Amino acid sequence: MGKNNFVFQVDVNVINHLGVGLYSSTPAALTELVANAWDADANEVRITVDPVKRSIVIEDDGHGMSAADINSKFLKVGYSRRQQPKGFFSDSGKRRVMGRKGIGKLAMFALANEVKISSQSSGFDAVGLTVNVPEFKKTIEENKSHPLDEFEPKEFKNKKGTRIELLQVLTGLKTTEDYLRVKLARRFSVLDEAHEFKVFLNEKEIKKEDRGFYQHVQLLWVFDDATSNEVQSMAKNLAQLPKVVTDGKNPEPCIAILPNVVVCDSAEFEVSGYIASVLLPRHLGSKEDSANMVSIFANGRVFAEDVLTEANSAKYYQSYLVGELHADFLDDDNVDRATASREAIKKDDPKYQALIAFIRTTLDSIGDQWDDWRTELGLDKAEPQNAAVLEWIDSLADKRDQKAAMKLMTSIKNAVVHPDDAKNDAAKRVLYRGAIIGFEKLRLNNQLDKLAAVTDILGAEFAAIFSSLDHVEESAYAEITRQRLAIVKKFAEISNDPSALEKVAQQYLFDHLWLLDPTWDRVTSRVEMEKTLTDYLKKTHPDSTGARLDITYRASSGRHIVVELKKPTQTSLDYFVLSKQVSKYKNAIESYYKDKEPNKPVPPLDIYLLVAKAPTGFDESMRQALAAFNGRLITYSQLINDAKNSYQQYLNVTNITGPLETILKKL
Numbered sequence: 001m002g003k004n005n006f007v008f009q010v011d012v013n014v015i016n017h018l019g020v021g022l023y024s025s026t027p028a029a030l031t032e033l034v035a036n037a038w039d040a041d042a043n044e045v046r047i048t049v050d051p052v053k054r055s056i057v058i059e060d061d062g063h064g065m066s067a068a069d070i071n072s073k074f075l076k077v078g079y080s081r082r083q084q085p086k087g088f089f090s091d092s093g094k095r096r097v098m099g100r101k102g103i104g105k106l107a108m109f110a111l112a113n114e115v116k117i118s119s120q121s122s123g124f125d126a127v128g129l130t131v132n133v134p135e136f137k138k139t140i141e142e143n144k145s146h147p148l149d150e151f152e153p154k155e156f157k158n159k160k161g162t163r164i165e166l167l168q169v170l171t172g173l174k175t176t177e178d179y180l181r182v183k184l185a186r187r188f189s190v191l192d193e194a195h196e197f198k199v200f201l202n203e204k205e206i207k208k209e210d211r212g213f214y215q216h217v218q219l220l221w222v223f224d225d226a227t228s229n230e231v232q233s234m235a236k237n238l239a240q241l242p243k244v245v246t247d248g249k250n251p252e253p254c255i256a257i258l259p260n261v262v263v264c265d266s267a268e269f270e271v272s273g274y275i276a277s278v279l280l281p282r283h284l285g286s287k288e289d290s291a292n293m294v295s296i297f298a299n300g301r302v303f304a305e306d307v308l309t310e311a312n313s314a315k316y317y318q319s320y321l322v323g324e325l326h327a328d329f330l331d332d333d334n335v336d337r338a339t340a341s342r343e344a345i346k347k348d349d350p351k352y353q354a355l356i357a358f359i360r361t362t363l364d365s366i367g368d369q370w371d372d373w374r375t376e377l378g379l380d381k382a383e384p385q386n387a388a389v390l391e392w393i394d395s396l397a398d399k400r401d402q403k404a405a406m407k408l409m410t411s412i413k414n415a416v417v418h419p420d421d422a423k424n425d426a427a428k429r430v431l432y433r434g435a436i437i438g439f440e441k442l443r444l445n446n447q448l449d450k451l452a453a454v455t456d457i458l459g460a461e462f463a464a465i466f467s468s469l470d471h472v473e474e475s476a477y478a479e480i481t482r483q484r485l486a487i488v489k490k491f492a493e494i495s496n497d498p499s500a501l502e503k504v505a506q507q508y509l510f511d512h513l514w515l516l517d518p519t520w521d522r523v524t525s526r527v528e529m530e531k532t533l534t535d536y537l538k539k540t541h542p543d544s545t546g547a548r549l550d551i552t553y554r555a556s557s558g559r560h561i562v563v564e565l566k567k568p569t570q571t572s573l574d575y576f577v578l579s580k581q582v583s584k585y586k587n588a589i590e591s592y593y594k595d596k597e598p599n600k601p602v603p604p605l606d607i608y609l610l611v612a613k614a615p616t617g618f619d620e621s622m623r624q625a626l627a628a629f630n631g632r633l634i635t636y637s638q639l640i641n642d643a644k645n646s647y648q649q650y651l652n653v654t655n656i657t658g659p660l661e662t663i664l665k666k667l
Contacts, residue, residue, distance in 0.1 A: 003150075004067040004071070004127065004150060005071075006067075006070065006071060006075065006129050006147070006148045006150060007071070007075070007145050007146070007147055007148070025173075025174075025599075026056075026111060026173050026174055026175050026180060026183075027179075027180060027183035027184060027187065028107065028599075029107035029108060029110055029111050030047065030056075030058070030107075030180065030184060031107075031184070031187045031188075031301065031302070032105070032107040033058050033107065033108065033164060034047075034058070034184065034188065034199060035098040035099055035301055036099060036105070036162075037058075037060035037062050037162070038090075038095065038097075038098055038190065038197060038300070038301075039062075039090055039095070039097040039098055039099050040060060040062025040063050040064070040090070040091075040162065041062050041063055041090045041091060041092045041094070041095065042060035042061050042062035042161070042197070043061055043196055043197060043198065044060065044061050044197075044198050044199075044200065045058065045059070045060045045197075045198070045199045045200070046058075046059045046060075046199075046200045046203075047180075047184075047199065047200065047201045047202070048202055048203075049175055049176075049177055049180060049201065049202060051175050051176065054112075054167070054168055054169040054171075055165065055166060055167050055169060056111065056112070056165075056166040056169055056175065057163065057164070057165050057166070058163070058164045058166075059161065059162070059163040059164075060161055060162055060163075061156075061157070061158060061160065061161045062160070062161060062162060063091055063121060063122070063160055064119045064120045064121040064122070064156065064160040064161050064162050065119040065120075065121055065127075065162065066119075066121040066124040066127070067124070067127045069119075069121060070117075070119065070127065070129070074105060074117075074119075075148075088332070096299040096300070096328075096331075097299070098299055098300060098301045108164060108166055109131070109133050109136065109137075111166050111169055111170060111173060112133060112166035112167055112168055112169045112170060113132070113133050113134060113167070113168035113170070114130065114131070114132060114133065114166075114167040114168050115130070115131040115133060115164065115165070115166055115167070116128065116129075116130050116131075116151075116163075116164070116165040116167065117129050117130075117131070117162070117163070117164055117165075118153035118162070118163040118164075118165075119161070119162040119163070120153075120155065120156045120159060120160055120161060120162075121160060122159060122160045126152070126153045126154065126155050126156060127150070127152075127153070128150060128151040128152060128153040129148045129149065129150050129151070130148060130149045130150075130151060131146075131148060132149075177201060177202050179289070180201060181201050181204075181206055181210050182210060182211060182212050182289070184199065184201070184206055185206050185207065185208060185209075185210035185211045185212075186211050186291065186295070186302070187301060187302045187305075188300060188301055188302070189208075189297050189300050189301070189324065189326065190300035190301075191206055191207060191208060192207075192208065195300070208230075208234065209234050211291065212285065212291065213276075213278060213283060213284055213285075213291045213322055214231070214234040214235045214236075215234075215235070215236060215237060216237065216278040216279055216280075216283035216284075217231070217235035217237065217238060217276045217277070217278055217322075218237065218238065218239045218254065218276075218277055218278055218279045218377075219238075219239060219254045219255075219276065219277040219370065219373055219374075220232070220235065220238060220253075220254065220255045220256075220274060220275075220276045220277075221255075221256050221257075221258050221274060221275045221276070221362075221366055221369075222255065222256075222257060222258065222273075222274045223257075223258050223259075223260035223271050223272050223273050223274065223325070224260060224272040224273075226272070227272055227273055227274050228255060228257075228274075231274050231276065232253070232255070235276070237279075238253045238254060238255065239253070239254045239373070239377050240252065240253055240254070241253075241254060241373070241376055241377070242376070242377075242378075254373050254377075256369060258275075258362055258365070258366075259362075260272065262327070262329075262351075262354050262355055262358045263354060263358075264350055264351050264353075264354035265350060265354075269327070269329040269351070270329075271325050271326060271327050271355075271358075272325075272326045273297070273323065273324045273325040273326045274323055274324065275294060275321055275322075275323035275362070275363075275366060276321070276322055276323060277317070277320040277321055277322075277370060278320055278322065280320075281319040281320055281416060282421050284320075284322055291322045292308070292318075292319060292320075292321065292322060293305065293306035293307075293308050293322065293323075294306065294307055294308040294311070294321065294322070294323040294324070294325065294359065295307075295323070295324045295325070296324075296325055296327055296330070296345065296355070297324055297325065297326045297327070298326070298327055298328050298330045298331035299328055299331050303327070303330060303331065303337075303345060304345045304601070306601075307356060307359060308321065309603065309604060310356060310601075310603075310604045311356050311359040311360045311363060317366075317367055317370045317371070317414065318363065319416050320370075320414075321363075321366075325355075325359070327355055329351060330345065330349075330351055330352065330355070335349070337349045337351070337352060347602065371411075371414075374410055374413075374414050375406065375407045375410045375411075377410075378390075378406055378410060379406075379409060379410060379413060386413070388432075389409050389432055389436070392405075392436055393405045393406055393409065396443075401443060401448065404439075404448050404451055405439055407451070408435055408439060408451060409432065409435070412428055412431045412432055412435060413428070415428070415431075439451075487512055487515070487643075488515075488640070488643045488644050490504055491504060491505075491515075491636075491639070491640045491643070492640050492644060495636065495637060495640050498567075498568035498569045498612070499568075499569075501568045501636060502565075502567060502568055502569075505565050505568075505610070505636070509563065509565065509610070515639055515643050516561075516563070516608055516634065516639070533589070533592060534551065536588070536592055537551055537562065537585065537588060537589075538551060540588050541581075541584055541585065541588060551563070551564040551565070560589070560603040560604060560605050560606070561605070561606045561607075561608065562585050562589065562605065562606070562607045562608070563608045563610065564581070564585075564607075564608070564609050564610070565610045566609060566610060566611045566612065567612070568612045568636055569612070570611070570612055571612050571613045572613075572616075573611055573613070573615050574615060575615035575617070575618055575622055578609055578611075578615065578626075578633065579622075579625060579626060579629075579631070581609070582607050582609065582626055582629045582630075582631030583629050583631075585607050585631075586605060586607060586629050586630060586631075589602065589603075589605055590602050604630075605630050606630050606632070607629065607630055607631040607632070608631075608632055608634060609631065609632070609633050609634070610634055610635075610636060610639065611633060611634070611635055611636070612635065612636055613635060614633060614635060618633070
C-alpha cells in the first residue's frame with residue numbers, strides 16, 4: 001500500500017455477472033480505451049504495440065485524473081459519467097461522451113497479466129498504480145476488495161493525461177500493427193481534424209483511409225451531402241457512367257442520394273452516412289478481416305459492428321456492400337440500448353427495430369439501381385475472359401441484341417457462384433460459354449424478349465428459357481436445374497405415401513433448403529456450429545408428443561434456420577402447442593448465444609414447422625402471431641407444389657423441346 005491508499009471498489013456480483021473476459025478481442029478492448037480518451041477531451045491518443053515484448057501502451061493528452069479521481073471514479077466499476085452533472089457531455093462541454101456503462105475500464109484486464117496506469121490532472125502530481133491481473137481475478141472470486149501497488153510516474157508533457165501500459169499481453173491475441181490499424185479505423189468516425197481528435201499507432205496516424213476498402217469503391221449511395229463529399233475524397237476509383245448512358249453529357253459518377261428519415265412511433269429521426277459497393281467481393285477481405293458489413297455508429301463510435309446479416313434478404317449483390325449509418329438518436333436519451341460488451345444493440349428496442357426496417361427498405365432500393373449501374377458499366381476489358389465475351393458481343397450486328405447480351409453477361413459477372421475466388425472464376429467461365437450458346441439459340445428463334453423477365457441467372461425462369469441446354473455438356477444451367485428437378489419429382493411421386501414421405505423428407509430437405517425458399521442455397525456453412533446447435537435443440541427440447549420426425553439448425557445465405565419436421569402421419573396438431581414450440585426454439589437459440597458466445601450478436605432466425613396439415617381454424621391472426629416469433633407453418637403438399645410450380649415452365653418446355661444439335665452446328 002502507498003500514501004494514497006488506492007483500493008478497487010468492486011461490486012462483486014456485477015463483476016461475476018459481466019466477467020473480466022467480456023472484451024475478448026484486442027480491437028474491442030482498445031476501442032474502449034480510445035473512447036475513454038475522447039471522453040477525457042484528449043486531442044491525441046498514442047498507441048504503441050510491440051508484439052515481441054508483448055506490450056501495448058496507450059497514452060492520451062486528456063484532462064487526466066488526480067488520486068481522488070482514480071479512487072472515486074476510475075477504480076469504481078459501474079461509475080457512469082452520464083449520471084454526473086455534465087451528463088452526456090465531456091468536461092469541456094464540447095463533446096458528446098461515448099462511455100455509458102462504466103465497465104469499459106475492464107477491457108484492459110482481458111488483454112494482459114499486468115496493467116500499469118499513470119495519470120495526471122492539471123494542478124496535481126502524477127500518480128501511478130499497478131494491477132496484477134491474475135491476483136485481481138482471484139480476489140474477485142474470493143469476494144474481496146483488491147489493494148493496488150503504487151509507483152511514481154514521470155510528469156506528463158503538458159502536466160495532464162493518462163497512460164495505460166498493458167504488459168505480458170496474453171498469447172493468442174492478434175496484436176499486429178496492420179490488423180489493429182484497420183480495425184480501429186473502422187470503429188471510429190471522429191478520427192480527423194474537424195473533430196480535433198487523432199489516434200496514432202506506432203507513431204503513424206490512423207485515418208479513415210486505413211479502413212482498406214475505399215480505393216475499391218465503385219458505386220456509392222449517401223444519406224447526406226457532407227458524407228458524399230468525404231467519401232468521394234477517399235474513393236478515387238468511383239465508376240463513371242459512359243457518355244452514351246448520360247445522353248451525351250460528361251460522364252457522371254455512380255452516386256445517388258438516399259432518403260434519410262427513420263420513423264418510429266410517429267417520431268422522425270435523421271441518419272447520415274453511406275452504403276457503397278466495391279468492384280469485386282474479394283476487395284472487402286475475407287473472414288474476420290472482411291469489411292462486408294453495414295455498421296451502426298452513434299456519437300462517433302461503432303454501436304453495432306454489423307447489421308447487414310440481420311437486415312439482408314440474401315440477395316447476391318449484398319456480398320459487394322460496405323457501409324456505415326450514423327444514428328445518434330440511438331444514444332441521445334437515458335435508454336441504454338447497448339449490450340454489455342458494447343458490440344451490438346438490444347434487438348427488442350423500438351428505435352433499433354425501426355432502424356433495421358429502414359435499412360431493409362434501403363437495401364432493396366439499392367439492389368435495383370445496383371443492377372442497372374453494373375449493366376450500364378458493362379465488362380472490364382482488362383479481364384481475359386471478359387475480352388472474349390466482349391468480342392462476341394461486338395460481333396452482334398443489331399445494337400438491341402448487343403444491349404441484351406451485355407445485360408446477360410454482366411448478370412453472370414455480378415453473380416457469386418462459389419466463395420472461393422478461383423472456383424468462382426472457373427464456374428463463371430462455364431456460365432459464360434453456356435449463356436452465349438443459349439443466347440444465340442434464342443436469337444435465331446427471335447425469342448430474345450424472354451430475357452427481359454430474368455432476374456436470377458440460376459433461377460427457374462432462366463432455366464426455363466435455356467431448357468434446351470440439356471444437350472450442351474459444358475452448360476452449368478442444365479445440371480443445376482436437373483438436380484433440383486430430381487428432388488422435386490421424388491417428393492411429388494410419394495406425396496400420398498406418408499411413410500415414404502418421412503424418409504425422403506429426412507434425406508433431402510435439410511440439405512436442400514431451396515425447397516423452402518428458392519433464394520436459399522448452401523454457398524457457405526459453419527458445419528460444426530450447425531451440428532452443435534442441432535444437438536443443443538434436441539437436448540433442451542426433447543419431443544414429448546411423438547409428433548416430431550426430426551429437427552435441425554442450418555445457416556444459409558446469411559439466414560439462420562430451424563426446421564422441424566412433423567411426422568406426415570400426424571394430421572391433428574394443436575396450434576397453441578405449435579406456437580409454444582416456435583417460441584421455445586427462438587428463446588433456446590438466443591439463450592445459447594448469450595451463454596456460449598456472449599460476444600457475438602444473436603443471428604437473425606427463421607423457424608419452419610413442416611406439417612402434414614394445418615391446425616383446425618388456422619387463420620391470418622394465427623399466422624401473424626407465429627411470424628412475431630419468426631415462425632412459419634408449411635405443409636408437405638404446399639412444399640411440393642411451390643417447388644414444382646417454380647420449375648413448371650421448365651418442365652413444360654423440356655416436354656416439347658428436342659435435340660439442339662442442328663442449331664448448335666450453325667453457331
